[in-house]
Amino acid sequence: MSALLEARGLSRSYRLRRGILGGSVEVRAVDHVSLTIERGRTLGLVGESGCGKSTTGRLALGLERPDSGEVRFEGAPMPAPNSAEWRRSRARMQMVFQDPLGALDRRLPIGAQVAEPLEVHGLDTTRVIPLLESVGLRRDHADRYPHELSGGQRQRAVLARALATDPAFLVCDEPISALDVSIQAQVMNLLTDIQAERGVGMLFISHDLRAVRQVSHRVAVMYLGRIVEEGEPDAVLHRPAHPYSRALVSAIPQPRRAGAKLAPRIVLQGDPPNPADRPSGCAFHPRCAFATDICRAVVPELAPRASDGRTVACHRADDDLPAGAWTTPLERVA
Amino acid sequence: MLRFTITRLLRAAITIVMVVTFAFVVLRLSGDPAQIIMGADAPPEAVDAFRTAWGLDEPLWVQYVSYFGAIFSGDLGRSMRDGREAIVLVLERIPATLALTVPALFIKLALGIPAGILAALYRNSALDRAVMMFAVAGFTIPSFVLGLLLVLLFAVQLGWLPSGGQESWRHAILPVITLGIGGAAALARFTRSAMLEVLGQPYIRTASAKGVAWRRVVANHALPNAAIPTVTIIGFMFGSLIAGAVVVESVFSWPGVGRLLVTAVANRDLAVVQCILLLVAMTMITANLVVDLLYGVLDPRLRGGARKAEA
């Protein structure tokens, strides 16, 4: 049985105009990204903003066509966006957005909006109330307007709408980053519960490694359009293989136990990544303490490393990299 | 700047092509162009000669190309009323129109801009309210009503000024005032809102909070920035120097381009109408182009350069 969704070698570039004077620059948002999402499982995609993770989500969902590469959903190729076939296929795959207020029509009551996918796909619209209840909203929320709900309730409504057609695949693009911290956990729990109940495959996109770990069965780390590491959440979080993953992990605030030594925080040096001006070789090398000549010249492939089979795209993946080396150029000068 | 200039020139060129195409299509839709351009009384051999000369027996796209050729060589047909060349007829009228619109433009600028600036600087004062009332009145009272009211007052009741005609400079006073007041009102309203917008910007508040004298804040920061949007409407006023007096010229029987247009429309003298249409469009497009380029000079942001820190 094939995977729920398979993406092979996806690339997507945008032309970005530099003002009125300059010519346009090609920005490679996503570069040779391959993903596999299994039924009932969640793949977490993590990276800083601008690294191409949202574009990857849109490509996986077929909202955009990749310049090269292919997405297969349940074994069949993704139809062209906005074709009739594409529209029909939407019943099987859905999206949860970062900004629930923006994703809802402020002029329609919640019930009408949750009923909309059912109307579009010719399904039974009496399912609205049970749907609302299944995401923890009350029956009377159906008559409310989006601005009358709280942020968490709105995200529940968006989720109810996404689940209305009983999709097999859900892309959650930063679903909790616009919510209060106290509500984030509730929505995360809701997502895991829904998955357990309905067996939905998910692509969970976030810049927050902890959130990703909590819901994901596998994690992929993205940097400037490429996946640099993939693996089990615990492995990636506790023994990150790629220098960039290490930096991400070290940025997570740790509760400090009495007497424990505080792990050194890795502060990334160098210019923040600019997709329009991609460094040669490994895109991370200008910020990497372990970069060597080969890193500046050759793009590392994502492959299992020799020592323990972890999937990572780094020339120095098999070297023993000391933690102290992260006191990088600036600090050494000082 | 070069790329900016080229884009604007290209857009202007496209618009000119569209205007000429519009004239071509409309002329084609409304009947036999040879007969229309030459006039109904033209001898048949002249019409035939015209047809061959303009290639009206050729396929449509050839005609379209040669229509462009004719227009850019200044061959705009003849008036069906007196058989004279349309372009000559129109050019003859231009000085009379300019005699109204140029002084009126000065009134608009001299009255409208200071009024708008003062209203903005003394917001919600009696002066501001007076300017706003003037501006609203200027918009809601159509020029033909204003003109006729002025005639009723100054010509009919008081007998100070002539009500129409073009015999002396005194005849120009009422039409110039009519044109000037309406435009001044629009300009005052526009300048006021441009100025208010600029005065609300953080850099103005920063400058005055830093202790820069208010006069200097206004002179060095507010005025130059408020000038940028105001240039657009002034450019439009320049563009309408030829066409902006259609109604007023009719009210005061002033023999300018506008009145020529109205009579030509009433008589369906299409060569003349087409000639004025093209001339006005060219003037407007040129004025818009100059405004766009001036914008580039005044507002460096539009050239795509880095945004310069203000204040």
Place this chain on the structure above:
Amino acid sequence: MPEAPMTDVALGAPPARRRELPPPLVMFGLFWVGLMLAVALLADVISPYAYTALDLRNRLAPPVFAGGDWLHPLGTDELGRDVLSRLIYSIRTSLIIAFGATIVGAMLGTTLGFLAAHFRGVVENAVMALVDFSASIPFLILALAVLAFFGNSMLLFVLLLGLHAWERYARIARGLAISASAQGYAGAVRQLGAGPLRVYGRHILPNIASTLIVSMTLAFPEVILLESGLSFLGLGVQPPATSLGNMVGFGREYLTRAPWILLAPAVVIVLTTLSVSLIGDWLRDRLDPTLR
């Protein structure tokens, strides 16, 4: 699904809008527009005479307040036609034309704007080139040219005036539709699998309706002025039909002897455009402060 009780409490309904009366000038505007609508609707009932009826014994009779009698409250014109009756019918004609033209313009502009937003690329460039084109010629000149080429009929006249301001609606509709599709609700609905008709008709149009309505209110007085200007020049509404501008145009001949023929319609034009612009400005400030 069993879930911890929700701690996120609804923000509560927005504070109920205080029902306060609009400012006095706007009240006057509403009253005046209401009066004009009533006059236009009831023209046949309230008009004392037919607007073409001649009273040759009472030619150029002055109105009551200038020594006339109640037979013709606003006086008569050079043919002895009752000015009040003509005024009533002129209001009807001018309002019908202005309403028709404003609606035509809004529909045309919105449709083109949506098409530009939906198809982007060539369609969008074509629409934007048309916008440039209509900005390049003063509308009065364009209208005069069309009237010269095609002659005049009521239908053509309304359609022609409908072209006025279409580009404003097109710009608004295009801009808002693009931003709604890029991240907002429209993009979300599209990815539910909804077709363009549902996306534009059920979602985008109701969301931008208030902006469009404000634009229509701001364009309406301009259409009235254009109609009366063209009719004043004798190139708009043709006799025996009568409109406000056309009354001023014909009354001009008798400016010295019978200024009332011209003053009555002139006052109505000014008050109506004033009222609608006051309402428009007020609506804009209330409904859509972003529109300037």
